Amino acid sequence: MSFRKERLQNFKRPEGIRKELLYDEKSPEDIKSLFLEVLHGGVSGFCFSIYEEGQKPGTIISDAQVRRRMQILKPYTNSVRSFSCIEGNELVPKIAKEFGMKTLVGAWxxxxxxxxxxxxxSLIQLARDGYVDYAAVGNEVLYRKDLTEHELLEIISYVKKEIPDIPVGYVDAYYEFAERPAITEACDVIFCNCYPFWEGTGFNDSFEHMQQMYHHALMAGNGKKVIITETGWPSQGQSLRGAEPSNLNAMKYFINTNLWAIDENIEVFYFSSFDETWKVGPEGDVGAHWGIWDKSEKLKFVDGHIS
Structure with missing residues (x-):
């Protein structure tokens, strides 16, 4: 989806001026207008939030549910990322392809x-059937210590042999690719998660920090393509050191990230599309508030008081 940059000229910063400083003279309504401008102009990609209220991993998801959420996302992006290939998650790339979208498909x-x-x-079959543009073998497996590096390398090698025409990678925090060169070497493409919030970075430093994360992975990749598979900012919940959730910060982070991705021609899958209540468990109350749409599939930030 092409993005009409000329519509954003009033918000372009002078060279060398940090993007965050532009917000000093912007009212909440100004920021909301720019947020909508960026969203409607079209963003690189979204992480597909599959679970409704009362659902969680293990719930079997229906075709109708995936299709409804895909219809909501389609006007704003041409790419989606999925996280699993079973229990209804395999429907995400299939339906995305019906909508003419690109897919980054993950095996959990x-x-x-x-x-x-x-x-x-399931990932291999989806790829053979033409539903996969990028294949992600695992998501933060090493971070969670669910598998050893050797076990993960064996799986990546097997998948690459089975789908030799599809770029295969592994998703993890940006720093893992510098610390684990064997994993980096095994990947066709580097899939890195970049979260200034989870490192306690205050909003005013978050954009620069996210760029540093990306370039850290880029250097580790030694010429390989790097895709940001997750980045975002929560709208509600508990602060983490200097990182404060709020509607305004969430909108500004969304604007910063997506304008930068356009300017630098970087593929980003924004986290996330919809709020998911089940994430309160593993991540605390902030985990349920990363979406651009709320848990009822209503676009956030556009009605009522903004703070």
Missing amino acids: LGTDKEKNLQEIM
Whole structure:
């Protein structure tokens, strides 16, 4: 989807001026207008939030549910990222392709070897059937210590042999690719998650920090393509050191990230599309508020008081 940059000329910063400083003279309504301008202009990609209220991983998801959420996202992006290939998640790339969208399809790996095998074989079949543009073998598996590096390398090697025409990578925090050169070497493309919030970075430094994260992974990749598979900012919840959730910060982070991605021609899958209540468990109250749409699939930030 082309982005009409000429519509944003009033917001272009002078060379060398930090983008955050532009917001000093902007009212909340100004920021909301720019947020909508960026969103409607079209963004690189969204992480597909599949679970509704009362659902969580393990819930079997229907075709109708995936299709409804895909219809909401389609006007704003041409790419989606999925996180699993079983329990209805395999419908995400299939329906995305019906909508003419690109896909980054992930096999979720954990400690359950039987489920891991199901995920891997489903990913391979989806790729062979033409539903996969990028294949992600695992998501933060090493961060969680669910698999050893050797185990993960064996799985990546197997998947690459089975789908040789599809770029294969592994998703993890940006710094893992410098610390684990064997994993980096095995990947066709580097899939890195970049979260200034989770490192306690205050909003005014968040954009620069996110860029540093990306370039850290870029240097580790030694010429390989790097895609930001997750980055975002929560709108509500508990602060983490200097990182404060708020509607305004969430909008400004969305604007900064997506204008930069356009300017630098970087692929970004923004986290996330919809709020998911189940994430309160693993991430605390802030985990439920990363979406651009709320848990009822209503676009956030556009009605009522903004703070």
